[in-house]
Amino acid sequence: MTQGLLNGIFIGLTFAIYITIAIRSRAGSTKEYYTAGGGVSPIANGMATAADWMSAATFISMAGTVAISGYDASRFLMGWTGGFVLLTVLMVPYLRKFNKATVPDFVGDRYYSRVARGVAVICAIFICMTYIMGQMRGVGVVFSQLFGIGVPAGVLTGAAIVFFYAGLGGMKGITYTQVAQYCVMAFAYTIPAIFIAMAMTGNVIPQLGLIGNYTVGGESVPFLQKLNNINTELGFQEYTSGKMSTINMFCITAALMCGTAGLPHVIVRFFTVKNVKSVRKSACWTLGFIAVIYLTAPTIGAFSRVNLIEKLHNTSYAEAPDWFKAFENTGQMAWVDKNGDGAIQYFGAGKSDMGTNSVFQGKGPTYPAYDAPENQRIGSQGQRLLANKADDSNPNELYFGNDIMVMANPYMAGLPMWVIALLMAGCIAAALSTAAGLLLVLSTSISHDLMKKIVNPKLTDKEEVKYARMASFAALVVAAYFGINPPSAFIAKTVAFAFGLAASSFFPTLLMGIFSKRVNREGGIAGMFCGIAFTSGYIVYFQFLGGTTDQLLFGITPEGIGFVGMLINFAVAFSVSAFTSPPPKHVQEMVENIHIPTGAGEAETHDFEI
Amino acid sequence: MKLDHPRAHRSACLKITLILLLVWFVVSCCGGIFFRDWLDANMPSIGSAPFGFWIAQQGSIISFVLILIVYAVLMNRLDNKHGYTEEN
Numbered sequence: 001m002t003q004g005l006l007n008g009i010f011i012g013l014t015f016a017i018y019i020t021i022a023i024r025s026r027a028g029s030t031k032e033y034y035t036a037g038g039g040v041s042p043i044a045n046g047m048a049t050a051a052d053w054m055s056a057a058t059f060i061s062m063a064g065t066v067a068i069s070g071y072d073a074s075r076f077l078m079g080w081t082g083g084f085v086l087l088t089v090l091m092v093p094y095l096r097k098f099n100k101a102t103v104p105d106f107v108g109d110r111y112y113s114r115v116a117r118g119v120a121v122i123c124a125i126f127i128c129m130t131y132i133m134g135q136m137r138g139v140g141v142v143f144s145q146l147f148g149i150g151v152p153a154g155v156l157t158g159a160a161i162v163f164f165y166a167g168l169g170g171m172k173g174i175t176y177t178q179v180a181q182y183c184v185m186a187f188a189y190t191i192p193a194i195f196i197a198m199a200m201t202g203n204v205i206p207q208l209g210l211i212g213n214y215t216v217g218g219e220s221v222p223f224l225q226k227l228n229n230i231n232t233e234l235g236f237q238e239y240t241s242g243k244m245s246t247i248n249m250f251c252i253t254a255a256l257m258c259g260t261a262g263l264p265h266v267i268v269r270f271f272t273v274k275n276v277k278s279v280r281k282s283a284c285w286t287l288g289f290i291a292v293i294y295l296t297a298p299t300i301g302a303f304s305r306v307n308l309i310e311k312l313h314n315t316s317y318a319e320a321p322d323w324f325k326a327f328e329n330t331g332q333m334a335w336v337d338k339n340g341d342g343a344i345q346y347f348g349a350g351k352s353d354m355g356t357n358s359v360f361q362g363k364g365p366t367y368p369a370y371d372a373p374e375n376q377r378i379g380s381q382g383q384r385l386l387a388n389k390a391d392d393s394n395p396n397e398l399y400f401g402n403d404i405m406v407m408a409n410p411y412m413a414g415l416p417m418w419v420i421a422l423l424m425a426g427c428i429a430a431a432l433s434t435a436a437g438l439l440l441v442l443s444t445s446i447s448h449d450l451m452k453k454i455v456n457p458k459l460t461d462k463e464e465v466k467y468a469r470m471a472s473f474a475a476l477v478v479a480a481y482f483g484i485n486p487p488s489a490f491i492a493k494t495v496a497f498a499f500g501l502a503a504s505s506f507f508p509t510l511l512m513g514i515f516s517k518r519v520n521r522e523g524g525i526a527g528m529f530c531g532i533a534f535t536s537g538y539i540v541y542f543q544f545l546g547g548t549t550d551q552l553l554f555g556i557t558p559e560g561i562g563f564v565g566m567l568i569n570f571a572v573a574f575s576v577s578a579f580t581s582p583p584p585k586h587v588q589e590m591v592e593n594i595h596i597p598t599g600a601g602e603a604e605t606h607d608f609e610i
Numbered sequence: 611m612k613l614d615h616p617r618a619h620r621s622a623c624l625k626i627t628l629i630l631l632l633v634w635f636v637v638s639c640c641g642g643i644f645f646r647d648w649l650d651a652n653m654p655s656i657g658s659a660p661f662g663f664w665i666a667q668q669g670s671i672i673s674f675v676l677i678l679i680v681y682a683v684l685m686n687r688l689d690n691k692h693g694y695t696e697e698n
Binding site: 066071074077078081082084085086088089090093207208210211212213222223224225240241246249250253254257277280281283284287288291294295298592595596597598 | 638644668670674682686
């Protein structure tokens with residue numbers, strides 16, 4: 001049986017499961033469409049939220065990011081899990097009590113203003129769009145891997161499937177499908193890690209292997225020490241120490257944490273459980289399920305880094321493993337024989353005077369056209385040649401994308417074929433579950449908050465659904481475009497921007513809305529506007545308008561600027577509120593009321609006007 | 611329902627929230643970021659991993675889960691004490 005056939009069987013099987021679930025639990029009413037009817041059990045919602053939350057970016061490229069940057073990648077590990085603490089203790093129990101279908105609903109009512117609702121809708125769309133671009137890229141990587149096609153074709157295939165899939169279920173369908181998807185993801189992620197941990201450290205539990213000894217070939221040295229030695233030998237930063245400045249590291253972590261707590265597609269997930277008590281319980285389950293994967297990611301990162309270097313560094317191309325050639329074909333790995341010795345060398349920035357280790361000029365690899373003469377496409381060793389000029393300022397010859405670590409991992413470790421097939425199914429589950437959740441929020445933001453609540457309150461159910469579908473289609477087209485031409489080199493980076501925007505808009509606005517009776521309409525709108533304008537301006541300037549690193553504010557990179565945007569939002573909102581009149585009495589009563597934990601269930605029946 | 615119930619509940623709730631957030635901040639930001647070099651140098655290693663590094667990549671995540679469990683238990687107890695019990 002070939003690998004391709006086995007992949008097909010695994011993916012076909014999981015698809016059959018998802019579609020069966022989606023059809024059996026498809027939404028019967030608009031209430032079920034938006035919040036699954038509010039009766040999902042805490043543990044099921046926990047799994048679904050975990051699946052929704054862990055995107056293709058997390059699944060595919062986080063371990064790779066850890067592998068490349070070692071300690072510095074802790075910002076993602078801590079940021080994306082720590083945010084759930086904020087989300088649980090500050091946000092969701094209160095928002096669940098408030099009991100509306102969407103997040104802009106809360107903003108609109110709390111700040112008693114259509115403008116506030118409008119700004120919130122725009123923020124939600126902006127955040128989901130940024131986020132979904134990363135997803136599309138992830139889907140593309142998986143499909144290109146799966147069918148041996150280029151990433152652009154993979155992105156388009158993925159977009160088509162996601163559109164078909166998200167149209168089916170509504171929140172109810174998505175929820176129960178995500179439960180199944182979480183199970184697939186968890187197995188797909190941990191099983192290869194267990195195999196590799198056993199092979200490299202003799203320990204069944206990867207987390208113990210990471211802090212244990214490296215035992216390959218009769219050696220027995222502390223694993224992390226081995227990794228540090230390899231890294232420094234090749235001119236990389238020591239694995240366990242970082243090179244990022246403390247302030248930048250803190251800002252990025254904080255932006256990711258606050259952003260997590262302000263992500264609309266995560267918040268609405270908690271609207272599906274029965275009451276406030278279940279929200280708290282569900283949050284525990286959610287983070288527990290997420291921790292399973294997040295505690296494994298750093299182990300995969302560390303193991304695969306050692307594996308990659310041992311397998312490829314100083315290996316002649318003729319003897320390079322088959323998987324290397326397969327990844328060359330999809331453009332995810334490349335080799336430029338700078339010194340002409342026919343062997344692959346992998347070096348870090350420490351080996352060059354320029355402080356870089358770029359293999360070629362330009363951001364990503366480009367290739368000669370298919371009809372170009374053969375000597376321009378295929379090198380003397382049979383390697384795939386690049387159209388890029390080689391960067392001769394450093395000796396590094398090996399290029400690979402961050403997203404390759406998880407995908408190549410089982411091949412590198414020589415794992416059985418079914419593990420690889422399972423991994424493929426897991427990647428697709430990760431991409432589908434997040435994309436479906438995001439599309440739901442995107443389309444409801446447009447159909448419910450924009451069309452129904454702002455533009456035309458007389459909209460019928462049927463028209464609302466029609467707008468929702470149109471919105472998801474348009475969103476996917478844009479997302480696919482940016483998935484093919486990512487504004488930033490790595491998936492994790494693209495996604496990090498969504499968090500910056502969420503941190504600077506929703507998090508402070510919701511927090512003040514819940515805990516302050518004094519912050520009013522004017523303050524809320526001004527704060528939100530300044531926060532998001534500052535953050536997106538900063539990001540656009542440094543991503544698209546060619547801002548240079550010495551222009552950075554306090555050395556904070558665009559990924560971390562959401563934290564500063566958040567502080568601006570708070571400051572502006574409080575000062576503007578102080579000079580304008582306090583919110584009307586019914587809004588103050590509403591704030592009092594959301595702090596009383598009971599009664600979330602009853603309110604629902606008459607508050608659902610959709 | 612007595613009038614001071616919501617207020618007493620709310621301030622107790624705020625206390626729990628702030629204490630847990632303090633723990634959260636100390637573990638993640640202080641342990642994993644600000645003082646990690648000091649922790650690496652002065653604390654016993656976890657297995658072969660330097661203490662601060664281990665906190666940043668493993669320990670913080672484990673403690674986040676524990677914080678949420680403590681939060682759920684304390685809040686449910688608080689709700690019961692103030693008579694805000696709701697059937698599951």
